[in-house]
Amino acid sequence: MNPVAYDFRDGVARIRLCDGARGNPINQTTVDSLAGAVRRARADDAHVVVLSAEGRAFSFGGDVAAFAEPGDTEQRIDDLAETLHRAISDLHRMNAVVVSVVHGAAAGAGLSLAAAADLVLAGESARFTLAYTKIGFSPDGGSSLLPASLGLHRALRLALLNPVLTAREARDAGLVAEVFPDNQLADGAEAVVHQLRTGSRDAQVATKRLLRETATPSAEAALRQETLSIRARAASPDGREGVAAFLAKRPPRFPGTAMSP
Template sequence: MSLVSYERHDGVARIRLSDGERGNPLDQAMVDALARAVRQARVDDVHVVVLSGEGRAFSFGGDVSAFGAAEDPEQLIDDLAESLHRVVSELHRMDAVVVSVVRGPAAGAGLSLASAADLVIAGTSARFTLAYTKIGLSPDGGSSLLTASIGLHRALRVALLNPVLTAEEMRAVGLVAEVHADEELESGVEQVVATLRSGSRAAQVEAKRLLRETATPGAEAALRRETLAIRARADSPDGREGVAAFLAKRTPVFPSNNP
């Protein structure tokens, strides 16, 4: 089974996470397949990239069971974060306008990946949460760049309190561009694509570059800091306890809370 599907037609590349039965987990195999699809879209020099997830979720994020089973979780997460960050950087830097389509949960790195797009279009079933700190990890995947999208204190709330936010709540804070009923989501996305395709591609390329470079001039450095931070957290006592507790479906008892 292909973990990521890629189709190109009439200047539009459609990239779909295709492991819907497992909630499209962003494990190493999935991220590698996603990287190949994104590179292909760049080679094809498309005008618009539409990024979506198959099944009941956009993505539940990282495969926590793999973290728990790893002999060297620090190295596993370092490799995975670096791979994901290369994809995020590619989405930011490519000339194509990137549209993410979120139906169901976008959790952890799934939220980070969705927010790497230039426009986020969501169905009413969409739910957004980071949840890293709940399992003793620090956010990655470009999560720190949410400060530019939704503001510092909103981003801190999302990172520290881990609320599960609806599509309308995310639209209200500026991350989501449009919300549609799930049964109308596809037609809503097609209207966005049509609007982009009818506009000047050259002007859109310049607009994307200007706005991104102004809003997040230190994006690459931020992604590197995220990698170093989550790598350290993965092999820390809190990180190991958080992952173990998540897999055992119990409340974690973090060692750092009891110095």
């Protein structure tokens, strides 16, 4: 089964994570399919791109079990991050307004993917958390761009303390644009897509480019730094212990930490 579905009609490209039974894990197969879907949206010259997901969550984030597989961990993480970052960079630069529609959990790289959109829409029961440092990793997926959109100290709290934000807390923090009752999320998202689709595309694209380039003028360099950082963290003793603890469902005992959790 392809973990990402693509549909295009009436100027709207819909990219849907569809490995819902496993929580839409972000692994190499998923990001390869995601990157392909984003390329198709660019080739179709979409006016609006909608990112959504099947199942009970938008995405639980990285496929941690895959990080523990034998082999070159650094190269595996590098390949994964680089492919994800190319897709996110394309979403940032394409001549379309990108809308993510979030239900359930958006964790780790799932939050990063949701935040790559220009507008984030959420059901009221949605939850957002970065969680990278819980397994000894540093953030990727464009997370280092969050200080430009959320403010430095809010982004540091999100990255270092790993709080789980409710949909309304995420809206108050500036991450989410609109919150809808869960049973009205689909209709609410369609109303936003309709508003964008019937507006001036040229004005929308010019506005997106102006604000993104002003807020994050070095986005490409930041994404590369994320790749270098997370590959080193994943292969470090703390990263290996974090993955092992996550899979064993126990608190991590990071080698460089004197205190037990």
